[in-house]
Amino acid sequence: MTDTKSIARCSKGPEGARETRTIRLGASGSTIEVLAGAAETSGIVSIYRWRMSPSSRGPAPHFHTTFSETFIVEEGEVDYFDGHAWRTLLPGDTAHAAVGDVHALRKERAEPATLLMALSPGVPREEYFAQLAIVNERDLNRLHEAHDNHFVDDYGR
Numbered sequence: 001m002t003d004t005k006s007i008a009r010c011s012k013g014p015e016g017a018r019e020t021r022t023i024r025l026g027a028s029g030s031t032i033e034v035l036a037g038a039a040e041t042s043g044i045v046s047i048y049r050w051r052m053s054p055s056s057r058g059p060a061p062h063f064h065t066t067f068s069e070t071f072i073v074e075e076g077e078v079d080y081f082d083g084h085a086w087r088t089l090l091p092g093d094t095a096h097a098a099v100g101d102v103h104a105l106r107k108e109r110a111e112p113a114t115l116l117m118a119l120s121p122g123v124p125r126e127e128y129f130a131q132l133a134i135v136n137e138r139d140l141n142r143l144h145e146a147h148d149n150h151f152v153d154d155y156g157r
Contacts, residue, residue, distance in 0.1 A: 023126060026133035029053035038122030046122040048129075052076070052113045058105035062144075062151045063097070067119045070096045071105070076113025079106045102152055123148070 021034040033049040052058070061081055071080065073089045080087055080095040083102035089095055097103035107113050119125065128147040135143050144151065 021126065023129045024133065025056075025129065028055050030056045032126075032129045034126055035116075036122075037126065038124050041122050043122045044120065046119040046125060048117045048119075048125065049074075050115045050117055052078070052107055052115070054110045054112050056107050056113075058107050059149075060151055061102050061104040062149050063100055063102045064148045065100060065150065066148050067121060067123050068096065068098045068101075069103070070094060070118040070120070072116040072118075074114040074116060076107070076111050077109055078113050078115060079108065080104070081106075 023032040023034070025031060030053045031051045033051070034046075035049055036045065036047040038044075038046045058078065061083070071078075071089070072094050073091050075091055078089050080089050081102075081104035082095065082097070086106075087095075095103075105115075125147065128143065128149075131143055
């Protein structure tokens with residue numbers, strides 16, 4: 001089940017407090033926090049924090065045609081595929097996938113991990129993340145297509 005919960009976050013002192021939306025990604029315990037949506041940055045960037053539970057795996061190789069993604073590991077270890085080879089990202093490491101670049105993430109360790117994700121230009125991904133947890137298998141391809149996720153079969157997995 002997907003649910004969302006808002007928590008207060010102060011960006012400019014108490015008078016600048018705003019709600020941060022947290023999206024639950026199904027029963028795994030993983031969440032996405034919306035730190036800055038496209039509307040808040042005039043479409044320049046969208047920033048999300050992905051808290052990957054111990055059982056999270058990550059998306060298979062894919063690409064996007066309308067935005068790039070930058071990943072910054074805050075906690076834990078995550079493997080990143082750049083379209084050619086896998087490498088392990090540790091806290092503080094960054095990986096970038098330009099528009100059209102095949103990329104993937106996987107987490108094979110049983111510990112949680114936390115990533116910051118910056119999408120440029122900013123795109124609203126909140127509905128996509130929320131739908132991922134509840135979409136049925138029949139509609140999954142349609143959901144990916146509608147949100148510019150193009151998976152590449154048997155590519156580096």
